[in-house]
Amino acid sequence: MKLLLFLLFISVCNVSWCQYDEYDSHWWIAYLHSQQYSYGPSYDYEPVPALPTASDCPQECECPPNYPTAMYCDGRDLKYMPYVPARIKYAYFQNNHISAIPDGAFDNATGLVWLALHGNQIVSDKVGRKIFSKLRGLERIYLQHNNLTRIPTGLPRSLHEIHLSSNQISRFPSNSFEGLENLTALYLHENQIQEVGNALKGLKSLVHLDISNNQLRKLPDSLPGSLEQMYMEYNQLSNVPNEYFKSYPRLQYVRISHNRLTNDGIQGNTFNTSSLVELDLSFNQLNRIPPVNTNLQHLYLQGNKIEEFSVKSFCTFVDITSFSQLQVLRLEGNEIKANAIPPDTPLCLRKADIIHM
Ligand SMILES: *[C@@H]1O[C@H](CO)[C@@H](O)[C@H](O)[C@H]1NC(C)=O
Numbered sequence: 001m002k003l004l005l006f007l008l009f010i011s012v013c014n015v016s017w018c019q020y021d022e023y024d025s026h027w028w029i030a031y032l033h034s035q036q037y038s039y040g041p042s043y044d045y046e047p048v049p050a051l052p053t054a055s056d057c058p059q060e061c062e063c064p065p066n067y068p069t070a071m072y073c074d075g076r077d078l079k080y081m082p083y084v085p086a087r088i089k090y091a092y093f094q095n096n097h098i099s100a101i102p103d104g105a106f107d108n109a110t111g112l113v114w115l116a117l118h119g120n121q122i123v124s125d126k127v128g129r130k131i132f133s134k135l136r137g138l139e140r141i142y143l144q145h146n147n148l149t150r151i152p153t154g155l156p157r158s159l160h161e162i163h164l165s166s167n168q169i170s171r172f173p174s175n176s177f178e179g180l181e182n183l184t185a186l187y188l189h190e191n192q193i194q195e196v197g198n199a200l201k202g203l204k205s206l207v208h209l210d211i212s213n214n215q216l217r218k219l220p221d222s223l224p225g226s227l228e229q230m231y232m233e234y235n236q237l238s239n240v241p242n243e244y245f246k247s248y249p250r251l252q253y254v255r256i257s258h259n260r261l262t263n264d265g266i267q268g269n270t271f272n273t274s275s276l277v278e279l280d281l282s283f284n285q286l287n288r289i290p291p292v293n294t295n296l297q298h299l300y301l302q303g304n305k306i307e308e309f310s311v312k313s314f315c316t317f318v319d320i321t322s323f324s325q326l327q328v329l330r331l332e333g334n335e336i337k338a339n340a341i342p343p344d345t346p347l348c349l350r351k352a353d354i355i356h357m
């Protein structure tokens with residue numbers, strides 16, 4: 001019996017407070033000092049001895065002593081948020097069963113820089129409206145793979161990256177991302193977003209935007225001029241307004257594959273913009289190759305209904321100095337006959353390494 005008790009003690013000991021003995025056997029004395037031990041009115045007395053770093057770590061989590069600003073609570077079957085001590089900057093709660101983030105959850109941890117909450121079951125109705133109000137230095141938040149139906153309110157303006165993919169977000173209020181002047185990457189793929197409107201306009205540092213796998217019928221009304229990568233594949237887009245890309249002079253990578261684009265919906269010079277390097281329009285309903293700029297290097301058009309190979313879509317005219325920079329062109333799964341390639345094609349596409357027919 002004694003042996004059994006001893007073993008039990010050891011096993012309890014392993015997962016909770018006994019671990020601190022390893023680096024400071026007196027941590028609990030310090031703890032008592034700070035918590036209860038009092039010689040009457042405490043204010044004018046000597047300062048409370050500092051706690052060893054990990055004594056404030058929630059039992060369920062791990063706070064490595066050699067990395068005092070990090071707290072690991074990931075993959076532990078947690079159903080609730082453990083508290084976050086004030087010194088923590090990097091908090092990892094991913095892959096648990098957490099469904100609620102109550103107001104006050106991060107009230108002490110005002111120095112948080114990274115917050116990982118992905119792979120939980122967080123529902124929008126259980127996210128406190130003020131959870132972020134004290135987080136003035138938060139740079140990255142990971143909320144992908146949860147049960148959110150709307151974008152959390154009051155996101156800190158300090159954010160650089162927001163991960164909200166693989167939720168059930170459909171509502172997208174226009175002030176969702178207000179004031180996030182340092183946001184560079186926004187991940188919203190695999191949700192149920194139907195319309196974005198002007199909600200992204202003010203994100204003046206945004207470089208990477210992923211809204212693929214949603215239900216968009218219309219491109220955002222306006223995007224930030226800083227944007228370089230726009231991923232919109234797997235939506236329900238049937239058109240791109242003429243001149244749309246002219247407003248985004250830094251845009252280099254555009255993916256609109258697996259949508260419902262037709263040539264009627266992309267009239268004029270929509271994709272003939274000099275900044276584009278890669279354009280993916282595969283798996284749409286195009287029957288002609290749209291005009292593209294000579295600077296374009298990768299063009300994906302496989303899985304459309306293109307009938308004719310028109311070299312004029314790449315080069316309005318061809319000479320020594322005027323030719324296309326295209327390196328990769330994919331056209332397989334269309335209706336072009338292999339013998340229908342015009343003879344001046346090699347002159348225009350002289351940089352092409354790979355042409356898939
Ligand atoms: C914040 O710190 C106070 C004082 O140490 C403590 O009483 C409270 O429980 C803490 N709250 C959270 C959410 O960690």
Ligand SMILES: *[C@@H]1O[C@H](CO)[C@@H](O)[C@H](O)[C@H]1NC(C)=O
Binds near residue numbers: 123
């Ligand atoms: C979250 O979504 C999953 C899958 O749809 C579901 O099984 C689970 O019950 C949901 N959790 C909550 C808290 O709503």
Ligand SMILES: *[C@@H]1O[C@H](CO)[C@@H](O)[C@H](O)[C@H]1NC(C)=O
Binds near residue numbers: 157158159181182
């Ligand atoms: C954005 O970044 C700049 C430069 O690092 C910084 O000075 C500014 O305070 C940041 N803005 C916000 C809202 O955090």
Ligand SMILES: *[C@@H]1O[C@H](CO)[C@@H](O)[C@H](O)[C@H]1NC(C)=O
Binds near residue numbers: 269272292315316
């Ligand atoms: C693309 O636009 C430029 C300048 O606006 C124009 O000169 C060129 O002919 C256009 N390219 C095609 C393939 O229409």
